[in-house]
Amino acid sequence: MKFEFKGKRIGKGLALAAAVGLCLTLSGCYIPPEEISAGTQDMTIGSNSLPFDPIPSQAPTQAPTQAPTQKPTDVPGVSQPTINWDNWGNTGVPSAATNTPAGNTGSNVIQVVTQKPTNTPAPATPTPTSSSLRNGSSGSEVRAVQQRLKTLGYLSGSADGDFGDATEAAVIAFQKANGLTPDGVVGKATLNKLNSNSAVSAKNSGSSTSKATPKPTQKPASKPTATPKTEGVYLEVGSSGSKVKTLQQRLIDLGYLKGTPDGEYGGVTQAAVKSFQERSNLWADGVAGPNTLEKLYSSSARKASSAVAHIGGTLEEGHNGEAVRILQRRLKELGYYDGSIDGDYGTGTVEAVKAFQKANGLKADGKAGTATMNKLFEEDLVKESEVKDTNGTVSSTGYVTLREGDDSDAVRKLQKALKELGYYSGSVDGSYGSGTVNAVMAFQRMNDLTVDGTAGPQTQRALYGTSSNINYSTLREGDSGSAVTNLQYTLYELGYYDGKIDGDYGDTTKDAVRAFQIQNNLSPVDGVAGNKTLQKLYSSSAKSATSANTDFDTLRPGAKGSAVIELQEALKQLGYLKSITGEYDDATKAAVKLFQQYNGLTADGVAGAQTQQKLYSDNAKAYTGN
Numbered sequence: 001m002k003f004e005f006k007g008k009r010i011g012k013g014l015a016l017a018a019a020v021g022l023c024l025t026l027s028g029c030y031i032p033p034e035e036i037s038a039g040t041q042d043m044t045i046g047s048n049s050l051p052f053d054p055i056p057s058q059a060p061t062q063a064p065t066q067a068p069t070q071k072p073t074d075v076p077g078v079s080q081p082t083i084n085w086d087n088w089g090n091t092g093v094p095s096a097a098t099n100t101p102a103g104n105t106g107s108n109v110i111q112v113v114t115q116k117p118t119n120t121p122a123p124a125t126p127t128p129t130s131s132s133l134r135n136g137s138s139g140s141e142v143r144a145v146q147q148r149l150k151t152l153g154y155l156s157g158s159a160d161g162d163f164g165d166a167t168e169a170a171v172i173a174f175q176k177a178n179g180l181t182p183d184g185v186v187g188k189a190t191l192n193k194l195n196s197n198s199a200v201s202a203k204n205s206g207s208s209t210s211k212a213t214p215k216p217t218q219k220p221a222s223k224p225t226a227t228p229k230t231e232g233v234y235l236e237v238g239s240s241g242s243k244v245k246t247l248q249q250r251l252i253d254l255g256y257l258k259g260t261p262d263g264e265y266g267g268v269t270q271a272a273v274k275s276f277q278e279r280s281n282l283w284a285d286g287v288a289g290p291n292t293l294e295k296l297y298s299s300s301a302r303k304a305s306s307a308v309a310h311i312g313g314t315l316e317e318g319h320n321g322e323a324v325r326i327l328q329r330r331l332k333e334l335g336y337y338d339g340s341i342d343g344d345y346g347t348g349t350v351e352a353v354k355a356f357q358k359a360n361g362l363k364a365d366g367k368a369g370t371a372t373m374n375k376l377f378e379e380d381l382v383k384e385s386e387v388k389d390t391n392g393t394v395s396s397t398g399y400v401t402l403r404e405g406d407d408s409d410a411v412r413k414l415q416k417a418l419k420e421l422g423y424y425s426g427s428v429d430g431s432y433g434s435g436t437v438n439a440v441m442a443f444q445r446m447n448d449l450t451v452d453g454t455a456g457p458q459t460q461r462a463l464y465g466t467s468s469n470i471n472y473s474t475l476r477e478g479d480s481g482s483a484v485t486n487l488q489y490t491l492y493e494l495g496y497y498d499g500k501i502d503g504d505y506g507d508t509t510k511d512a513v514r515a516f517q518i519q520n521n522l523s524p525v526d527g528v529a530g531n532k533t534l535q536k537l538y539s540s541s542a543k544s545a546t547s548a549n550t551d552f553d554t555l556r557p558g559a560k561g562s563a564v565i566e567l568q569e570a571l572k573q574l575g576y577l578k579s580i581t582g583e584y585d586d587a588t589k590a591a592v593k594l595f596q597q598y599n600g601l602t603a604d605g606v607a608g609a610q611t612q613q614k615l616y617s618d619n620a621k622a623y624t625g626n
Contacts, residue, residue: 161507
């Protein structure tokens with residue numbers, strides 16, 4: 001009885017052990033190590049075999065050569081397969097979530113296969129807009145950006161349509177203040193922000209508008225030791241100090257300058273910087289900004305074949321050498337010197353220097369000091385050909401501007417003419433005081449001129465009733481100098497020009513000339529100040545911008561020529577037309593009709609006098625697409 005009881009206990013224990021082992025095996029929770037290597041051996045407990053094989057009968061003929069010794073390492077970013085135990089059967093290892101059996105088969109081998117993560121493609125680099133504006137760009141789009149930057153207080157000076165270092169610095173300052181990438185390029189994001197009502201002005205930005213520049217697209221191969229800092233540095237006429245002195249020394253080392261650095265950025269230094277920029281294919285504006293400085297101080301900086309100017313010290317009679325030759329060459333270019341460029345500062349050079357000094361308001365002592373040398377290389381100077389007149393008041397480009405504070409025979413002549421016409425009641429003493437200012441303003445008001453009390457070329461022509469018989473040299477975009485300055489001032493007096501009177505013929509000047517040509521019935525309307533345009537401009541019969549003009553010829557479908565081109569250009573600038581063909585085609589007719597609708601005119605598609613008058617006015621409405 002006791003034996004029987006013991007036997008039952010042993011039997012129950014064996015049965016329980018077998019059941020546990022079977023559960024563990026079937027559930028995958030436990031695989032005895034010896035079975036991994038044994039392959040097809042039966043599971044045993046002690047000396048008793050289980051009464052059945054827990055693994056399906058289709059077993060592999062060959063056991064795996066090596067069992068996994070540890071859990072496979074997780075691969076970042078790749079989810080591990082989920083085993084589907086419902087698929088356990090005669091086909092081998094259970095598959096992952098797809099329920100597809102694995103390729104290997106076996107009675108007791110379970111493999112978890114890891115996968116290498118697939119390469120995630122890098123995000124695409126944003127493509128810049130094709131209409132991005134940057135340093136070196138020009139045109140009406142640049143001018144519009146400049147005008148907006150001026151309105152927001154980031155840019156001073158003229159909105160001339162030329163994207164130079166100053167405009168780039170203003171764009172960077174705007175971008176910094178408005179949370180944009182400060183790269184100095186006006187792309188879509190910058191333009192949208194610039195034209196939005198939420199644009200932060202310079203006044204409200206609370207940040208410095210210090211100038212900066214984008215990194216150059218290509219770094220120089222190497223730099224000299226102790227290279228001066230260039231990022232954010234802008235040196236121009238009027239700058240002074242150690243940075244200017246270092247700049248001048250570098251220009252001397254490269255052969256663009258002769259003399260001794262003085263740390264003052266004048267016309268001489270500007271001329272040398274311009275020469276370097278031109279030789280280095282940089283924007284030649286005479287301003288030493290970050291790009292210019294980085295190139296200048298690099299080991300790849302190009303050397304000059306000859307110096308363009310002399311700096312430091314005074315040249316005078318008896319001196320000789322390369323510095324004198326530079327002086328003589330410049331005086332010859334300006335028409336003051338007709339002798340040989342021999343490097344000897346003799347009587348001829350002295351007289352030439354005196355003539356230049358007298359014409360440009362300097363002390364006429366015949367010595368070429370700092371003031372004289374700087375003036376020689378400035379753009380706003382008077383050439384010898386511009387002072388050929390018996391009374392000294394008119395030049396080949398028109399009357400010399402007279403203003404408050406002047407004291408000369410020309411002022412006396414002005415006072416006399418004003419007195420004869422009843423505008424002036426003071427003494428004719430040649431001193432341009434407040435009485436003369438008031439008289440000039442009264443005259444300008446009666447003659448439809450800009451009322452500022454300054455007697456510019458057009459004010460004097462209207463006063464003296466003269467017209468010019470001079471054959472003028474053509475002035476066009478890209479030109480510079482006193483002839484352009486005179487042109488700009490005359491256009492300003494007549495109400496066509498509102499930019500900076502700087503002697504640079506840019507887009508703003510070109511547009512003013514075109515407006516003058518339209519108002520005065522001149523053709524072609526091309527913005528080029530040729531002899532015919534200048535003859536009219538410098539005459540007392542020149543029409544001002546505010547004069548009524550009803551002389552426009554009606555343009556209609558089928559018309560061709562310069563008048564149609566001008567019409568199309570104006571329509572394109574306002575957004576009504578895409579291309580200029582010179583022919584009044586269907587697209588032009590549709591554009592005219594749309595313009596008329598937007599501007600409250602009879603929409604017949606014919607460009608009559610009223611339509612053209614509105615189109616060329618300052619208050620013409622642009623097409624907004626609405």
